[in-house]
Amino acid sequence: xxxxxxxxxxxxxxxxFRAFTSVFESDGEKSCWEFLDIHDxxxxxxxxxxxxxxxxxxxxxxxxxxxxxxxxxxxxxTPATPNSSSISSSSNDEQPKADEKDDEKxxxxxxxxxxxKLKARKKNPKRLREPRFAFMTKSEVDHLDDGYRWRKYGQKxxxxxxxxxxxxxxxxxxxxxxxRVERSSEDPTVVVTTYEGQHTHPCPVLSRGSFxxxxxxSVNILGQAHQYLYQQQQPPLHCFHxxxxxxxxxxxxxxxxFPNISSTIFEEELFKSxxxxxxxxxxxxxxxxxxxxxxxxxxxxxx
DNA sequence: CGTATTTGACCCGCGC
DNA sequence: GCGCGGGTCAAATACG
Numbered sequence: 001x002x003x004x005x006x007x008x009x010x011x012x013x014x015x016x017f018r019a020f021t022s023v024f025e026s027d028g029e030k031s032c033w034e035f036l037d038i039h040d041x042x043x044x045x046x047x048x049x050x051x052x053x054x055x056x057x058x059x060x061x062x063x064x065x066x067x068x069x070x071x072x073x074x075x076x077x078t079p080a081t082p083n084s085s086s087i088s089s090s091s092n093d094e095q096p097k098a099d100e101k102d103d104e105k106x107x108x109x110x111x112x113x114x115x116x117k118l119k120a121r122k123k124n125p126k127r128l129r130e131p132r133f134a135f136m137t138k139s140e141v142d143h144l145d146d147g148y149r150w151r152k153y154g155q156k157x158x159x160x161x162x163x164x165x166x167x168x169x170x171x172x173x174x175x176x177x178x179x180r181v182e183r184s185s186e187d188p189t190v191v192v193t194t195y196e197g198q199h200t201h202p203c204p205v206l207s208r209g210s211f212x213x214x215x216x217x218s219v220n221i222l223g224q225a226h227q228y229l230y231q232q233q234q235p236p237l238h239c240f241h242x243x244x245x246x247x248x249x250x251x252x253x254x255x256x257x258f259p260n261i262s263s264t265i266f267e268e269e270l271f272k273s274x275x276x277x278x279x280x281x282x283x284x285x286x287x288x289x290x291x292x293x294x295x296x297x298x299x300x301x302x303x
Numbered sequence: 304c305g306t307a308t309t310t311g312a313c314c315c316g317c318g319c
Numbered sequence: 320g321c322g323c324g325g326g327t328c329a330a331a332t333a334c335g
Contacts, residue, residue, distance in 0.1 A: 152308055154327060167326070171307095180326095 142166065142191055143181055150179070161185035 143150070143166065154167035163183035170177040177197040184190040 151306090153329095155309075156325065156327095159324065165325085 140189070142183060143168070148172070148177075158182055158185070163188070 149171040150168040151171045152166055153169050155164050156167075158165045161182070163185060165180055165182040168179050168181065177195065179196065180194045182192050184192055
Protein backbone atom coordinates (compact mmCIF):
# COMPACT_ATOMS: atom_id res chain seq x y z
CA UNK A 1 0.00 0.00 0.00
CA UNK A 2 2.98 2.29 0.17
CA UNK A 3 2.61 3.62 -3.33
CA UNK A 4 -1.09 3.17 -3.63
CA UNK A 5 -3.18 5.61 -5.52
CA UNK A 6 -6.86 5.60 -5.98
CA UNK A 7 -9.07 7.08 -8.56
CA UNK A 8 -12.66 6.50 -9.39
CA UNK A 9 -14.63 6.65 -12.56
CA UNK A 10 -18.14 6.49 -13.81
CA UNK A 11 -19.68 8.91 -11.44
CA UNK A 12 -22.83 9.10 -13.48
CA UNK A 13 -24.63 6.75 -11.19
CA UNK A 14 -28.23 5.89 -11.76
CA UNK A 15 -30.02 6.49 -8.52
CA UNK A 16 -31.93 3.24 -8.69
CA PHE A 17 -28.90 1.09 -9.42
CA ARG A 18 -26.71 2.61 -6.77
CA ALA A 19 -23.35 1.36 -7.82
CA PHE A 20 -20.11 2.78 -9.03
CA THR A 21 -16.89 1.50 -10.39
CA SER A 22 -13.55 2.48 -9.04
CA VAL A 23 -9.99 1.57 -9.79
CA PHE A 24 -7.51 0.92 -7.06
CA GLU A 25 -3.85 0.91 -7.89
CA SER A 26 -1.33 -0.43 -5.48
CA ASP A 27 2.34 -0.91 -6.26
CA GLY A 28 1.68 -0.99 -9.96
CA GLU A 29 -1.17 -3.45 -9.79
CA LYS A 30 -4.57 -2.21 -10.74
CA SER A 31 -7.77 -3.75 -9.62
CA CYS A 32 -11.28 -2.73 -10.42
CA TRP A 33 -13.72 -2.40 -7.57
CA GLU A 34 -17.35 -2.04 -8.23
CA PHE A 35 -19.14 -0.85 -5.13
CA LEU A 36 -22.69 -2.03 -4.89
CA ASP A 37 -25.09 -0.85 -2.35
CA ILE A 38 -26.71 -3.80 -0.65
CA HIS A 39 -30.35 -3.03 -0.56
CA ASP A 40 -32.29 -5.53 1.51
CA UNK A 41 -29.68 -8.14 0.83
CA UNK A 42 -28.22 -10.59 3.30
CA UNK A 43 -30.57 -9.32 5.94
CA UNK A 44 -28.58 -6.15 6.47
CA UNK A 45 -29.64 -2.61 5.80
CA UNK A 46 -27.73 -0.90 3.07
CA UNK A 47 -25.54 2.02 3.89
CA UNK A 48 -27.98 4.33 2.23
CA UNK A 49 -30.81 2.74 4.14
CA UNK A 50 -29.01 3.39 7.37
CA UNK A 51 -28.49 6.98 6.46
CA UNK A 52 -31.84 7.80 4.99
CA UNK A 53 -34.39 5.55 6.61
CA UNK A 54 -36.43 6.81 9.53
CA UNK A 55 -35.38 5.43 12.91
CA UNK A 56 -36.77 2.01 13.77
CA UNK A 57 -39.87 1.79 15.95
CA UNK A 58 -39.36 1.05 19.63
CA UNK A 59 -38.70 -2.64 20.24
CA UNK A 60 -41.45 -4.92 21.39
CA UNK A 61 -40.01 -6.81 24.37
CA UNK A 62 -42.32 -9.77 24.04
CA UNK A 63 -40.99 -10.52 20.61
CA UNK A 64 -37.36 -10.54 21.66
CA UNK A 65 -34.75 -8.80 19.63
CA UNK A 66 -35.86 -7.56 16.28
CA UNK A 67 -33.69 -7.65 13.22
CA UNK A 68 -33.13 -3.96 13.56
CA UNK A 69 -32.00 -4.39 17.12
CA UNK A 70 -29.71 -7.15 16.09
CA UNK A 71 -28.13 -5.01 13.44
CA UNK A 72 -27.76 -1.85 15.39
CA UNK A 73 -27.01 -3.23 18.80
CA UNK A 74 -29.83 -1.11 20.05
CA UNK A 75 -31.44 -3.38 22.58
CA UNK A 76 -31.79 -3.40 26.28
CA UNK A 77 -29.73 -5.78 28.34
CA THR A 78 -31.65 -7.31 31.16
CA PRO A 79 -29.27 -7.89 34.05
CA ALA A 80 -29.60 -11.13 35.92
CA THR A 81 -31.25 -10.77 39.28
CA PRO A 82 -29.03 -11.50 42.29
CA ASN A 83 -31.18 -14.47 43.20
CA SER A 84 -30.87 -16.05 39.84
CA SER A 85 -27.14 -16.57 40.26
CA SER A 86 -27.77 -19.60 42.42
CA ILE A 87 -29.16 -21.37 39.43
CA SER A 88 -25.69 -21.93 38.04
CA SER A 89 -25.16 -25.66 38.03
CA SER A 90 -21.41 -25.34 38.08
CA SER A 91 -21.16 -23.13 41.11
CA ASN A 92 -20.62 -26.18 43.30
CA ASP A 93 -17.78 -27.39 41.14
CA GLU A 94 -16.02 -24.11 41.49
CA GLN A 95 -15.87 -24.39 45.26
CA PRO A 96 -14.34 -27.77 46.12
CA LYS A 97 -13.75 -28.79 49.70
CA ALA A 98 -10.64 -27.22 51.19
CA ASP A 99 -9.14 -30.46 52.46
CA GLU A 100 -8.80 -32.02 49.01
CA LYS A 101 -5.37 -30.97 47.83
CA ASP A 102 -3.93 -33.88 45.92
CA ASP A 103 -2.67 -34.02 42.35
CA GLU A 104 -6.11 -34.76 41.09
CA LYS A 105 -7.25 -31.52 42.56
CA UNK A 106 -4.44 -29.65 40.89
CA UNK A 107 -5.50 -31.03 37.59
CA UNK A 108 -9.03 -30.16 38.42
CA UNK A 109 -7.99 -26.66 39.40
CA UNK A 110 -6.40 -26.21 36.05
CA UNK A 111 -9.50 -27.48 34.38
CA UNK A 112 -11.65 -25.26 36.52
CA UNK A 113 -9.49 -22.31 35.70
CA UNK A 114 -10.02 -23.03 32.06
CA UNK A 115 -13.71 -23.47 32.68
CA UNK A 116 -13.86 -20.24 34.62
CA LYS A 117 -12.20 -18.49 31.77
CA LEU A 118 -14.80 -19.81 29.42
CA LYS A 119 -17.54 -19.12 31.91
CA ALA A 120 -16.49 -15.52 32.27
CA ARG A 121 -17.16 -15.22 28.60
CA LYS A 122 -20.32 -17.23 28.89
CA LYS A 123 -21.68 -15.30 31.81
CA ASN A 124 -21.41 -12.00 30.03
CA PRO A 125 -24.95 -10.77 29.80
CA LYS A 126 -25.81 -10.71 26.18
CA ARG A 127 -22.82 -9.44 24.33
CA LEU A 128 -23.53 -6.00 23.05
CA ARG A 129 -23.48 -5.91 19.32
CA GLU A 130 -21.92 -2.93 17.67
CA PRO A 131 -23.72 -1.21 14.85
CA ARG A 132 -23.16 -3.04 11.64
CA PHE A 133 -23.35 -2.26 8.02
CA ALA A 134 -22.55 -4.25 4.96
CA PHE A 135 -21.78 -3.61 1.37
CA MET A 136 -20.74 -5.52 -1.68
CA THR A 137 -17.61 -5.05 -3.71
CA LYS A 138 -16.88 -6.54 -7.05
CA SER A 139 -13.36 -7.75 -6.65
CA GLU A 140 -11.17 -10.73 -7.30
CA VAL A 141 -9.53 -10.17 -3.96
CA ASP A 142 -11.45 -11.42 -0.95
CA HIS A 143 -9.87 -9.24 1.68
CA LEU A 144 -9.75 -5.69 0.39
CA ASP A 145 -7.08 -3.42 1.72
CA ASP A 146 -8.92 -0.55 3.36
CA GLY A 147 -5.95 1.11 4.97
CA TYR A 148 -6.30 -0.58 8.34
CA ARG A 149 -4.45 -3.62 9.57
CA TRP A 150 -6.52 -6.70 10.25
CA ARG A 151 -5.85 -10.02 11.90
CA LYS A 152 -7.80 -13.01 10.80
CA TYR A 153 -9.21 -14.88 13.76
CA GLY A 154 -11.56 -17.35 12.21
CA GLN A 155 -13.06 -18.87 9.16
CA LYS A 156 -16.29 -20.77 8.82
CA UNK A 157 -18.07 -22.57 6.08
CA UNK A 158 -21.27 -20.81 5.13
CA UNK A 159 -24.42 -22.79 4.70
CA UNK A 160 -25.60 -23.01 1.13
CA UNK A 161 -22.46 -21.37 -0.10
CA UNK A 162 -19.28 -22.90 -1.51
CA UNK A 163 -17.30 -19.98 -0.17
CA UNK A 164 -16.15 -19.66 3.45
CA UNK A 165 -16.68 -16.61 5.62
CA UNK A 166 -13.61 -15.04 7.18
CA UNK A 167 -13.53 -13.11 10.42
CA UNK A 168 -11.10 -10.26 10.95
CA UNK A 169 -10.32 -7.99 13.87
CA UNK A 170 -8.54 -4.66 13.74
CA UNK A 171 -5.01 -5.11 15.08
CA UNK A 172 -4.86 -1.70 16.70
CA UNK A 173 -4.85 -1.81 20.47
CA UNK A 174 -8.19 -1.05 22.09
CA UNK A 175 -9.93 -1.07 18.74
CA UNK A 176 -12.46 -3.83 18.74
CA UNK A 177 -13.69 -3.33 15.23
CA UNK A 178 -14.52 -6.57 13.51
CA UNK A 179 -15.39 -7.38 9.98
CA ARG A 180 -16.61 -10.40 8.12
CA VAL A 181 -15.73 -11.10 4.56
CA GLU A 182 -17.44 -13.60 2.35
CA ARG A 183 -17.94 -14.16 -1.31
CA SER A 184 -21.45 -14.13 -2.61
CA SER A 185 -22.72 -17.55 -3.59
CA GLU A 186 -25.03 -15.97 -6.13
CA ASP A 187 -22.32 -13.94 -7.79
CA PRO A 188 -18.82 -15.23 -7.06
CA THR A 189 -17.33 -12.01 -8.36
CA VAL A 190 -18.90 -10.10 -5.50
CA VAL A 191 -17.37 -9.86 -2.05
CA VAL A 192 -19.67 -9.05 0.84
CA THR A 193 -17.98 -7.12 3.64
CA THR A 194 -19.73 -6.52 6.94
CA TYR A 195 -18.27 -4.11 9.45
CA GLU A 196 -19.26 -4.28 13.09
CA GLY A 197 -18.36 -1.31 15.23
CA GLN A 198 -16.21 1.68 14.62
CA HIS A 199 -12.49 2.34 14.60
CA THR A 200 -11.28 4.11 17.71
CA HIS A 201 -8.12 5.38 16.06
CA PRO A 202 -7.08 7.18 12.91
CA CYS A 203 -6.55 5.27 9.73
CA PRO A 204 -2.83 4.47 9.47
CA VAL A 205 -2.91 5.19 5.77
CA LEU A 206 -4.59 8.53 6.26
CA SER A 207 -2.15 9.45 8.98
CA ARG A 208 0.69 8.94 6.56
CA GLY A 209 -0.87 11.53 4.33
CA SER A 210 -1.18 9.25 1.36
CA PHE A 211 -4.76 10.13 0.73
CA UNK A 212 -6.71 13.29 0.38
CA UNK A 213 -8.93 14.35 3.21
CA UNK A 214 -12.09 16.13 2.22
CA UNK A 215 -12.49 19.84 2.93
CA UNK A 216 -13.66 20.75 6.37
CA UNK A 217 -17.10 21.91 5.45
CA SER A 218 -17.98 18.58 3.94
CA VAL A 219 -16.20 16.76 6.70
CA ASN A 220 -18.54 18.37 9.15
CA ILE A 221 -21.49 17.01 7.26
CA LEU A 222 -19.91 13.59 7.23
CA GLY A 223 -18.95 13.64 10.85
CA GLN A 224 -22.35 14.79 11.88
CA ALA A 225 -24.12 12.13 9.89
CA HIS A 226 -21.85 9.39 11.08
CA GLN A 227 -22.21 10.29 14.69
CA TYR A 228 -25.96 10.37 14.42
CA LEU A 229 -25.83 7.04 12.70
CA TYR A 230 -23.71 5.41 15.33
CA GLN A 231 -25.87 6.75 18.07
CA GLN A 232 -28.74 5.02 16.36
CA GLN A 233 -30.31 8.33 15.56
CA GLN A 234 -31.61 9.63 12.32
CA PRO A 235 -29.20 12.06 10.69
CA PRO A 236 -30.83 15.36 9.92
CA LEU A 237 -31.99 15.48 6.37
CA HIS A 238 -29.82 18.43 5.52
CA CYS A 239 -26.84 16.13 5.96
CA PHE A 240 -27.59 14.24 2.84
CA HIS A 241 -30.42 15.48 0.80
CA UNK A 242 -28.23 17.65 -1.38
CA UNK A 243 -25.64 15.01 -2.03
CA UNK A 244 -25.49 12.87 -5.10
CA UNK A 245 -26.08 9.16 -4.50
CA UNK A 246 -22.44 8.29 -4.95
CA UNK A 247 -21.43 11.09 -2.67
CA UNK A 248 -23.76 9.80 0.01
CA UNK A 249 -22.36 6.36 -0.47
CA UNK A 250 -18.82 7.61 -0.16
CA UNK A 251 -19.81 9.60 2.87
CA UNK A 252 -21.23 6.56 4.55
CA UNK A 253 -18.36 4.32 3.59
CA UNK A 254 -15.81 6.81 4.82
CA UNK A 255 -16.88 6.23 8.37
CA UNK A 256 -15.15 2.95 8.93
CA UNK A 257 -15.13 0.89 5.82
CA PHE A 258 -12.89 2.58 3.32
CA PRO A 259 -11.91 5.92 4.75
CA ASN A 260 -8.91 6.35 2.55
CA ILE A 261 -10.68 5.47 -0.62
CA SER A 262 -14.04 6.98 -0.07
CA SER A 263 -12.61 10.27 1.03
CA THR A 264 -10.97 10.54 -2.35
CA ILE A 265 -14.19 9.70 -4.06
CA PHE A 266 -15.88 12.12 -1.79
CA GLU A 267 -13.61 14.93 -2.76
CA GLU A 268 -14.05 14.27 -6.44
CA GLU A 269 -17.78 14.14 -6.02
CA LEU A 270 -17.72 17.23 -3.91
CA PHE A 271 -15.74 19.02 -6.55
CA LYS A 272 -18.28 18.07 -9.16
CA SER A 273 -21.15 18.97 -6.91
CA UNK A 274 -19.68 22.32 -6.08
CA UNK A 275 -19.67 23.17 -9.73
CA UNK A 276 -23.35 22.46 -9.85
CA UNK A 277 -24.31 24.32 -6.75
CA UNK A 278 -21.90 25.71 -4.26
CA UNK A 279 -24.56 26.36 -1.71
CA UNK A 280 -25.82 22.86 -1.58
CA UNK A 281 -23.65 21.88 1.31
CA UNK A 282 -24.71 23.01 4.66
CA UNK A 283 -22.04 24.34 6.87
CA UNK A 284 -22.53 23.73 10.50
CA UNK A 285 -19.88 24.96 12.86
CA UNK A 286 -21.81 24.41 16.03
CA UNK A 287 -21.43 21.41 18.24
CA UNK A 288 -20.91 19.33 15.16
CA UNK A 289 -17.24 20.04 15.21
CA UNK A 290 -16.99 18.20 18.45
CA UNK A 291 -18.43 15.15 16.82
CA UNK A 292 -16.19 15.06 13.79
CA UNK A 293 -13.69 12.22 13.97
CA UNK A 294 -10.26 13.27 15.12
CA UNK A 295 -8.55 12.27 11.93
CA UNK A 296 -10.77 14.66 10.09
CA UNK A 297 -10.51 17.48 12.57
CA UNK A 298 -6.80 17.60 12.05
CA UNK A 299 -7.19 18.94 8.55
CA UNK A 300 -6.57 22.68 8.57
CA UNK A 301 -9.30 24.74 7.06
CA UNK A 302 -8.33 26.48 3.91
CA UNK A 303 -11.13 27.57 1.75
C1' DC B 304 12.11 -15.86 15.83
C1' DG B 305 8.21 -12.99 15.81
C1' DT B 306 3.95 -12.48 13.53
C1' DA B 307 0.04 -13.93 10.86
C1' DT B 308 -2.93 -17.61 9.41
C1' DT B 309 -5.20 -22.04 9.77
C1' DT B 310 -8.28 -25.04 11.82
C1' DG B 311 -10.64 -27.94 15.11
C1' DA B 312 -13.02 -27.36 19.33
C1' DC B 313 -16.06 -24.96 21.85
C1' DC B 314 -19.85 -21.65 23.18
C1' DC B 315 -24.21 -19.61 22.33
C1' DG B 316 -28.72 -18.62 20.51
C1' DC B 317 -32.50 -20.34 18.21
C1' DG B 318 -35.93 -23.38 16.25
C1' DC B 319 -38.13 -27.73 16.48
C1' DG C 320 -33.49 -31.50 25.23
C1' DC C 321 -31.30 -31.74 20.92
C1' DG C 322 -29.38 -30.37 16.66
C1' DC C 323 -27.86 -26.77 13.74
C1' DG C 324 -25.51 -22.72 12.34
C1' DG C 325 -22.95 -18.62 13.51
C1' DG C 326 -19.21 -16.74 16.06
C1' DT C 327 -14.89 -17.06 18.81
C1' DC C 328 -10.84 -19.08 20.89
C1' DA C 329 -6.35 -20.83 20.91
C1' DA C 330 -2.89 -24.32 19.74
C1' DA C 331 -0.54 -25.62 15.77
C1' DT C 332 1.42 -24.29 11.66
C1' DA C 333 3.20 -21.32 7.98
C1' DC C 334 5.70 -17.52 6.58
C1' DG C 335 8.95 -13.66 6.03
